[in-house]
Amino acid sequence: MSSSRKFFTVFLFSTYLLILSAAQPDPKSCLTNEDGCWVRCLGFHDNSNSTYQTNLNRLFSSFTSNPGNNYGFYNASFGQTPDQVNAVALCRGDLISNPGVCLSCFNNATTELRKSCPDAKEAIVWNENCMFHYANRSIFGVLDSNSFYSWDGNKVTNVSAFNGVLSPLLESLRIKAAAGDSLLKFATGTAAVSALQIIYALVQCTPDLSQPQCNACLSDAIGQISDCCDGWQGVRIFGPSCNLRFEIYPFYNVTADGPAPAPPLSPPASNDTPSTSPGESENSPRIIIIIVVSVVGFLILIICSCICFFFWLTKSKKRRHRLNEIEVEALISLITLLVY
Ligand SMILES: *[C@@H]1O[C@H](CO)[C@@H](O)[C@H](O)[C@H]1NC(C)=O
Ligand SMILES: *[C@@H]1O[C@H](CO)[C@@H](O)[C@H](O)[C@H]1NC(C)=O
Ligand SMILES: *[C@@H]1O[C@H](CO)[C@@H](O)[C@H](O)[C@H]1NC(C)=O
Ligand SMILES: *[C@@H]1O[C@H](CO)[C@@H](O)[C@H](O)[C@H]1NC(C)=O
Ligand SMILES: *[C@@H]1O[C@H](CO)[C@@H](O)[C@H](O)[C@H]1NC(C)=O
Ligand SMILES: *[C@@H]1O[C@H](CO)[C@@H](O)[C@H](O)[C@H]1NC(C)=O
Numbered sequence: 001m002s003s004s005r006k007f008f009t010v011f012l013f014s015t016y017l018l019i020l021s022a023a024q025p026d027p028k029s030c031l032t033n034e035d036g037c038w039v040r041c042l043g044f045h046d047n048s049n050s051t052y053q054t055n056l057n058r059l060f061s062s063f064t065s066n067p068g069n070n071y072g073f074y075n076a077s078f079g080q081t082p083d084q085v086n087a088v089a090l091c092r093g094d095l096i097s098n099p100g101v102c103l104s105c106f107n108n109a110t111t112e113l114r115k116s117c118p119d120a121k122e123a124i125v126w127n128e129n130c131m132f133h134y135a136n137r138s139i140f141g142v143l144d145s146n147s148f149y150s151w152d153g154n155k156v157t158n159v160s161a162f163n164g165v166l167s168p169l170l171e172s173l174r175i176k177a178a179a180g181d182s183l184l185k186f187a188t189g190t191a192a193v194s195a196l197q198i199i200y201a202l203v204q205c206t207p208d209l210s211q212p213q214c215n216a217c218l219s220d221a222i223g224q225i226s227d228c229c230d231g232w233q234g235v236r237i238f239g240p241s242c243n244l245r246f247e248i249y250p251f252y253n254v255t256a257d258g259p260a261p262a263p264p265l266s267p268p269a270s271n272d273t274p275s276t277s278p279g280e281s282e283n284s285p286r287i288i289i290i291i292v293v294s295v296v297g298f299l300i301l302i303i304c305s306c307i308c309f310f311f312w313l314t315k316s317k318k319r320r321h322r323l324n325e326i327e328v329e330a331l332i333s334l335i336t337l338l339v340y
Contacts, residue, residue, distance in 0.1 A: 027126070027148050031115050032108070036128045036236070038148065039112055043121025043136070052121070052136065055079035059087050059134060060110045063103070071183040072096040072130075073207050074106065075140050087134040088240075090206050093186025094253040095129055105130035126238045128251075131206075133240050143213040144240040145220045153233035153248065156193075162231070165193045166201070166246065170222050173203045173244075178214035182207050185214050188252055200254070201246035209241060217242035 030037035047053045055078040062076065072091025077084055089109070091102035109125045109132035117123035122135035133139060156162040169191040176187035185205040192198050203221075205214035221237040221244050229235040234247040245251070 027124075028116070030112050030125065030127065032112060034108070034112075034127055036150070037112065037125065038127075038150070038238070039116045039123065039125045040148075041117035041120035041123045044119055045121045045136075047119040051079060051083040052085065055083055055085040056134070059085050060114065063089075063106045063110055071207065072099075072102045073183065075208065082136070084136065085134055086137065086139050087132070088139050088206060088208070089130065089132045090204070091130045092128075092202070092252065093184060093204050094188060094202075096184070097253075102130060106132060124240055126243070131238070131240070131243065139240070141208045141210075142241075143209060143217055145217055147221055147224060147237050147239035147242075149224060149228045149235065149237050151229045151232040151235045155231045156197075156233055159231040162193055162197075162199075165191045166199055166225075167222075169199060169201050170203065170225075170244065170246070173201055174215065174218040174222060177203045177205055177218065178211045180205075180207065180214075185209065188254075190254075197248055199246055199248060200250050200252065201244070202252050203242070203244040205242040206240075214242060218244065 027038035027040040030039050045052045058078045059076060062078075063074075072093065072095060074087070074089040076087045079085055089106050091105060095101045095105075105127065109127065109130060112125050112127075113120075113123050113132065113134070116125075122133075122137070124131070124133040169189055173187040173189050176189075177185045180186060185207045186203070188200070188202045190198050190200050203218055205217055209217065217239070221239065221242055224237050225235060228237075234245075236245045237243060238245075
């Protein structure tokens with residue numbers, strides 16, 4: 001029967017979409033619509049008048065004054081188990097010479113968490129300048145290799161040439177950052193793909209990690225690039241314990257970096273001739289992810305409703321055989337149209 005075969009095809013396709021949507025990156029974009037800001041909420045607590053909420057409020061208000069250590073790292077605990085709130089916050093390593101930026105970033109992050117995750121037991125926010133993580137479990141010195149990704153810009157023209165320069169750059173930065181001390185585990189660097197294209201890269205671990213933990217975290221993150229984002233000009237891999245980012249324009253404070261690299265077979269490139277400027281970076285792929293997830297979710301809802309409707313139709317209208325067939329046919333065409 002052709003209509004049942006069509007129905008089966010639609011069913012398979014919707015299952016496929018369901019799996020696809022489940023495999024999408026887990027963090028959601030921030031409510032502030034701030035560029036490159038992601039938030040993740042885990043667990044659930046009663047936020048009305050619980051001890052946990054009280055401790056959480058103490059944590060959030062502590063950020064209006066406390067900038068952490070002088071290296072942009074902050075760890076704190078409020079309350080007693082089982083209502084203890086533990087927090088770790090990390091400012092991007094090149095911003096620590098300007099503590100006001102870190103403090104402002106932490107404040108923005110806590111505002112975001114209050115709005116996006118009002119009743120989460122554990123939550124984490126990443127934006128371009130800092131990371132803020134709180135949980136009911138101990139998170140200080142704990143390696144968490146869970147990581148997420150985003151990309152921007154365009155695809156590079158010669159992927160093998162780009163990766164041939166990128167890989168050794170990231171490996172050297174990983175070793176440099178992991179060798180950092182208990183205050184700062186951070187490294188930036190540049191490498192030239194051609195006279196016109198320079199890769200700017202940054203890697204950072206939370207400094208509470210040991211050297212082997214930081215190495216492991218960054219190795220995982222670097223390994224993920226080929227799976228998620230091979231060939232993109234700009235990529236961020238971010239997790240609770242470490243993060244990395246590279247772009248073909250300077251997105252961090254390059255003055256602390258030392259001289260720019262000499263590109264192969266050409267005169268030395270100056271720092272201020274990137275192919276794109278930071279403010280004009282393309283972010284549409286990230287927005288597309290969000291749109292795709294929403295649309296897919298909406299479609300699944302529609303498809304489920306249609307399936308229910310289909311069964312209701314076949315059950316309740318057995319007598320009107322001919323009309324029923326036509327209705328089902330029309331319904332399936334509509335679903336197929338919607339899906340595509
Ligand atoms: C909140 O809890 C405290 C102590 O547990 C209690 O005194 C207070 O009345 C509660 N407030 C509300 C609005 O439930
Ligand atoms: C924060 O980290 C330091 C180690 O750098 C540790 O001694 C201290 O106990 C931690 N504070 C809290 C509140 O966890
Ligand atoms: C904090 O948020 C404000 C307003 O959205 C923004 O202007 C500012 O740049 C943010 N600060 C940081 C460090 O991101
Ligand atoms: C943290 O909260 C989650 C969710 O409520 C709970 O399952 C877990 O046992 C808690 N962990 C600790 C260490 O209290
Ligand atoms: C890409 O770069 C490699 C060198 O890394 C070179 O051998 C190859 O010819 C280039 N391919 C193209 C299509 O330019
Ligand atoms: C960049 O880093 C240098 C050296 O650490 C510092 O003097 C300068 O203020 C920084 N610039 C910005 C914009 O943060």
